[in-house]
Amino acid sequence: xxxxxxxxxxxxxxxxxxxxxxxxxxxxxxxxxxxxxxxxxxxxxxxxxxxxxxxxxxxxxxxxxxxxxxxxxxxxxxxxxxxxxxxxxxxxxxxxxxxxxxxxxxxxxxxxxxxxxxxxxxxxxxxxxxxxxxxxxxxxxxxxxxxxxxxxxxxxxxxxxxxxxxxxxxxxxxxxxxxxxxxxxxxxxxxxxxxxxxxxxxxxxxxxxxxxxxxxxxxxxxxxxxxxxxxxxxxxxxxxxxxxxxxxxxxxxxxxxxxxxxxxxxx
Amino acid sequence: xxxxxxxxxxxxxxxxxxxxxxxxxxxxxxxxxxxxxxxxxxxxxxxxxxxxxxxxxxxxxxxxxxxxxxxxxxxxxxxxxxxxxxxxxxxxxxxxxxxxxxxxxxxxxxxxxxxxxxxxxxxxxxxxxxxxxxxxxxxxxxxxxxxxxxxxxxxxxxxxxxxxxxxxxxxxxxxxxxxxxxxxxxxxxxxxxxxxxxxxxxxxxxxxxxxxxxxxxxxxxxxxxxxxxxxxxxxxxxxxxxxxxxxxxxxxxxxxxxxxxxxxxxxxxxxxxxxxxxxxxxxxxxxxxxxxxxxxxxxxxxxxxxxxxxxxxxxxxxxxxxxxxxxxxxxxxxxxxxxxxxxxx
Numbered sequence: 001x002x003x004x005x006x007x008x009x010x011x012x013x014x015x016x017x018x019x020x021x022x023x024x025x026x027x028x029x030x031x032x033x034x035x036x037x038x039x040x041x042x043x044x045x046x047x048x049x050x051x052x053x054x055x056x057x058x059x060x061x062x063x064x065x066x067x068x069x070x071x072x073x074x075x076x077x078x079x080x081x082x083x084x085x086x087x088x089x090x091x092x093x094x095x096x097x098x099x100x101x102x103x104x105x106x107x108x109x110x111x112x113x114x115x116x117x118x119x120x121x122x123x124x125x126x127x128x129x130x131x132x133x134x135x136x137x138x139x140x141x142x143x144x145x146x147x148x149x150x151x152x153x154x155x156x157x158x159x160x161x162x163x164x165x166x167x168x169x170x171x172x173x174x175x176x177x178x179x180x181x182x183x184x185x186x187x188x189x190x191x192x193x194x195x196x197x198x199x200x201x202x203x204x205x206x207x208x209x210x211x212x213x214x215x216x217x218x219x220x221x222x223x224x225x226x227x228x229x230x231x232x233x234x235x236x237x238x239x240x241x242x243x244x245x246x247x248x249x250x251x252x253x254x255x256x257x258x259x260x261x262x263x264x265x266x267x
Numbered sequence: 268x269x270x271x272x273x274x275x276x277x278x279x280x281x282x283x284x285x286x287x288x289x290x291x292x293x294x295x296x297x298x299x300x301x302x303x304x305x306x307x308x309x310x311x312x313x314x315x316x317x318x319x320x321x322x323x324x325x326x327x328x329x330x331x332x333x334x335x336x337x338x339x340x341x342x343x344x345x346x347x348x349x350x351x352x353x354x355x356x357x358x359x360x361x362x363x364x365x366x367x368x369x370x371x372x373x374x375x376x377x378x379x380x381x382x383x384x385x386x387x388x389x390x391x392x393x394x395x396x397x398x399x400x401x402x403x404x405x406x407x408x409x410x411x412x413x414x415x416x417x418x419x420x421x422x423x424x425x426x427x428x429x430x431x432x433x434x435x436x437x438x439x440x441x442x443x444x445x446x447x448x449x450x451x452x453x454x455x456x457x458x459x460x461x462x463x464x465x466x467x468x469x470x471x472x473x474x475x476x477x478x479x480x481x482x483x484x485x486x487x488x489x490x491x492x493x494x495x496x497x498x499x500x501x502x503x504x505x506x507x508x509x510x511x512x513x514x515x516x517x518x519x520x521x522x523x524x525x526x527x528x529x530x531x532x533x534x535x536x537x538x539x540x541x542x543x544x545x546x547x548x549x550x551x552x553x554x555x556x557x558x559x560x561x562x563x564x565x566x567x568x569x570x571x572x573x574x575x576x577x578x579x580x581x582x583x584x585x586x587x588x589x590x591x592x593x594x595x596x597x598x599x600x601x602x603x604x605x606x607x608x609x610x611x612x
Contacts, residue, residue: 056492082494094489096482098549106475107482111494113475117503120476121467123293127474134475174494 008067009034009210010055010086010178015064017050017234024050026235027064032178032210037200039225039242040214043254046231048214049091052182055212056088057081068178083111087176089167091183091214097156101147101166104155105138108173138173144206145169145199161192165199172203178210179203185217193217197224222246230254293470300462308455319454323522325562326457327515330464332542332558333551334511339540340548341472342504343484344411345419348426349512349539352399354531355429356513357520358439360395361448364388364521388451392460392517399513400506402429407505411498426533433528444527445520452522460518461555464511468551471507480504481549541583 008031017025025047032038042048053059055066057078065074068084076084087108096104119127142148145165150158155166164184171179181200185193197220203209215221221228221242228245230238232254238245245251311319335349368391410421434442471477479500482490487497520526538561546557564582568575 058488077496078488078491079494079496082492088492090489090492094486094492096485096489098485099478099481103478103481107478107490107495108493109475110479110482111496116476117471117507120474121470123470131475170493 007033009036009069010212011067012051012055013065013067015051015054015061015066017047017054017059018062024234025054025061028231028234028236029064030229030236032212034177035204035208035210036227037204037211037213037225039221039228040212040231041216041218041221041228041245042231042237045233047234048231049182050234051231052088052180052212052214056086056180079111082174082176085175085177086180087171087174087178088180089164089171089182089184091186093163093167095155095163095167095170098154100152100154101142101158102135102138102151104166104170105141105173106134108170109134109137111174141169141173161188161195164188164192164196168199168203172207172209176209178212180212180214182214183216184213185215185220193220196220200224293466293473297462297466300466301459304455304459304462307458308453311454314454320522321562321566322454323452323457323518324565325559326461327519327522328539328542328558328562329461329555330511330515330518331539332546332554333461333464333468334508334515335539336543336546336549336551336554337468337471337480338504338508339543340550340554341477341480341484342501344501344504345415346422346505346508347419347533347536347540348406348422348429349508350531350533350535351426351429352403352509352512353516353519353535354433354526354528355399355402355509356392356395356516357526357531358433358445358516359398359513360391360517361445361520361526362439363391363394364449364451365445365447385455388456388521391451392456392514395517396510396513399516400510402513403506403509404502407502407509411501411505423533426531426536430528430532433531440527442528444525444530446525448520448524448526450521450524452518457518457522460514464514465551465555467507467511472551484549545583545586 010030010032012028012030015025015028016023028047028051030038030040030051040048040051050059054061057073057076057080060075065072067073068081068086071084073081073084096107099107114130115127139148139151142151145168147162147166147169150162150166155163158166168179168181168184184200185196188196200211200213201224204211213221213225225242228239228242229236230245230248230251232250237254238248238251240248307314307322314322331349331353335346338344338346338349406422406425410418410425413421433439439445472480479490479495482493482495483497483500490500491497516531542558542561543554545561546554564579568578571578
């Protein structure tokens, strides 16, 4: 733990999550500094997505609290958390399928519109200039991420890799200070994974966004993250630089099993 | 999701081009539409009473269907109580013109041709709509946390509650209903209100704000993660839908001059749902056309008397099976002048 707690962008303090008798997370703490790229790894069922859902307000932790920029956000609904500056993508892609690519990005501006319902119905000057600004910014974002040619296509007709990319663009359009990516490389081929790695580095350098990356693919995680947090069976197993984590015997045991564990399983 | 007729909006057709014009210059389209309403009213003397009544019903159905489309088509919430909101608006406005206002303003005449007596109908309609909107808020607020089938059950229950309450309230005539309502609805108010409804819905949905409704329909979890307050959007759609249903109710009450609770049962709600589905969920123009066609169908089938509902249902079923996605496009092109040219261009 190198950063002072006061400077953390996001901090989870001793979070636990239980569903009845099942304990999904036990006493997990996590902190992310501004601009940092942190990888969250762990075997299947380790609680990675549960932790994600606590951070983004989908679940309320049974115990513990979450602070964003020093402010407690525990139990706030997902849309309020997004408005504070945290945006996410989903493990199973969740685009707005019937809307085209541009519209998917434009939905990210809804929460930050200057006017509401009556303003929209009246269609005055300020409405039109705001719509034009949003259209322009959406175009810019799509062009930056190489999706401008697909702009008018329905999002569900995009190739898989582009859908993942669009989800990231849509999240970025909410101007987050922290971007949470839930298994962005899932289902991608090696070329797409390389592209994704470049994309993530670009987001960091251009937008200065801190990123929390949940990922199974070790190559992706080890290649780009500065710091890794390892979860196993709902609790924190290890954390540190990729090299440290790779050498940690506990991590090796969790991923590959110990020799005694193997004999037990075989018996 | 397959969209029936509404799809013609995607084509390079006259309808498409003109709806693009509406989107680009919605306020000009609104002014033009109201102009048509004024024109209809001033030519009212040449239109026979039966045709007038059919136009009134068509306009009322357009308001009902297009407003329900916001809830069902755009926001994806299944509501079975649109007729109940209509009832709230109908009874509220009928009470206003029949009892409350004559007591306050005895000299007011609703059917006179002067502008003053004409315009005095506007606040009546708006108040009817507002009371219906409050009813929408009361139902929608707590129940829109539910989804799909559960929401359908709650709205079905609410619709029945309203009907039974009206049936047992003697002040509004109970099961006998209210009669002798002043015939204040005319072509101007009905067509004008339909135009305003269509304008509002299109202006609302074709905007960054309005895409929020569709985002909620497509994926609520993702919408919330993008900062969209999904409950607020659902309640907003419900309340706006209820408001326009209430206005339609006010127009209906003052067009037929008699209302009873049975006229607003869930079969009426269902009829509006059929219009929305037939017109293409999320396609306001298609829904408006479907509402007009179903009104006309109802009239054409009058001669069949007792077999009317059988044939009506049969036509709807056949329509659903052979969704005329393509044929309606070409049909419209054939009947609308200039349509074919636009298509070949």
